[in-house]
Amino acid sequence: MMQKKKDFSKAMPWISTIALFAFWELVVRLFAIPEYVLPTPSASIIMGWQFKAAIWMHAVHTLYTTLAGFAIAVVFGVVLGALVGSSKPIYTAANPLLVGFNSVPKVALVPVLVMWFGIGTTPAIITAFLISFFPIVVNVATGLATLEPELRDVLRSLGATRRDILVKVGFPRALPYFFASLKVSITLAFVGSVISETVASNLGVGYLMLSASSRFNMPLVFAGLLVIAAMGIAMYEIFNIIERRSTKWANRANPTN
């Protein structure tokens, strides 16, 4: 009985995806929505298949841009998060700046980046970085700052230095927070790189979609969207698996995870 239930839950994501596509297909056909407004998923997939070489090339480029920006965000986010989370003065000083910066729409920064770095890959990497580092900073800082006061007392009364506390307790304790932020962050990085590619690039899925829409090839635009979504899901799932493997202790409450 239990076994049956578990198998069912594993199939759920596929069932829901297929259901969504079926619903979409049905609505478009039923209301005879013209293709230049909303193409059917089947038309999008077929179009994607026809352009598979181009899509592959652009998708690889987008993936590369995203991962590069994301990698910078991880390094930067961990360092800044460690600083912010382990020192009250730094937290107080940096917090309004971080929140303010995070509130700026990153698409507004792309023209600035283009002025500085020219059109192409560099502004896309930087946009991906800018949009994705914030959750990492916040989560790492939270993980470090929420250390139980009793535990801190135990360690301090043993003669532990700040560094001891950070290494023995702070970082291991912040790990689940960190991994949770990676999942959010990687999907945001896709948003950043695709925005920048759309505005100022001649490579990547964002550019592909822009040029397809200028030729009214809506199925190809949607094929691009589906590819981005698929890459996002794949990356999210990879970090989800890494998270579960490396911080088993934090997921103990939910063994089905």
Place this chain on the structure above:
Amino acid sequence: MSKSFVELSNVTLRYGDDADLAMDTTNMKIAKGEFIAVVGPSGCGKSSLLKLVSGLMPPSDGTVIVDNKEVAGPLKIVGMAFQNPTLLPWRTTLENVLLPLEIVKPHRNLLRKNKAEYIDRARQLLATVGLEGCEDKYPWELSGGMQQRASLCRALIHEPDLLMLDEPFGALDAFTREELWDILQALWMRKPFTVILVTHDLREAAYLADTIYVMSKRPGRILVARENTLARPRDQETTFTPPFIDLVHELRSHIRDVRAA
């Protein structure tokens, strides 16, 4: 009484410059190897006392002397256990118990070389509190009482001269609590270390301590220092003898007075 190991002279404490007193003029002398308990109504600054003695918090006035030295910063030798076991969930029980040895000098420098020896020591200690076979389990696989035992081991593994206990058995059921009293008493009798136990359980204080201090409502002050001369080792039977019952009775009336005041 032998020369005191911990001495508080005219100590007061207030949080912040203008705040009310958390602890009023307090004087205390604790001998080396003495087991004392502090009881009092909640919020009377019992836990502040622990922080003062361990140097985690400086007194606003007066001096705290431990081992002939005035306390100026966190002492580096203190074992601590709280109501919340605060074990690290990513470490096994054994690794949790070994934690202080990774921090306290000189052990931290010897740990790598003498790993086997230290692990042996931790296993023995775990065995004495009845955690044999749980060494490789994670804290969340242990019951509350077992976690508290492990927490006690962590507080004692580096053989501290001073052990601070802040309601360590407060969250446990009565049977487990009394079993842990016996374990703590046995560990202490084997090789006496100085213990400051903060509790609101008067039976616990009467069972374990040599001297019981009753604190007033906030601002905390020591009202009564009651010697407890019941013979050791004390056991379950002791708790049913008239002297024990009288002692608890007496403490209870002190607390009643304090609360009424």
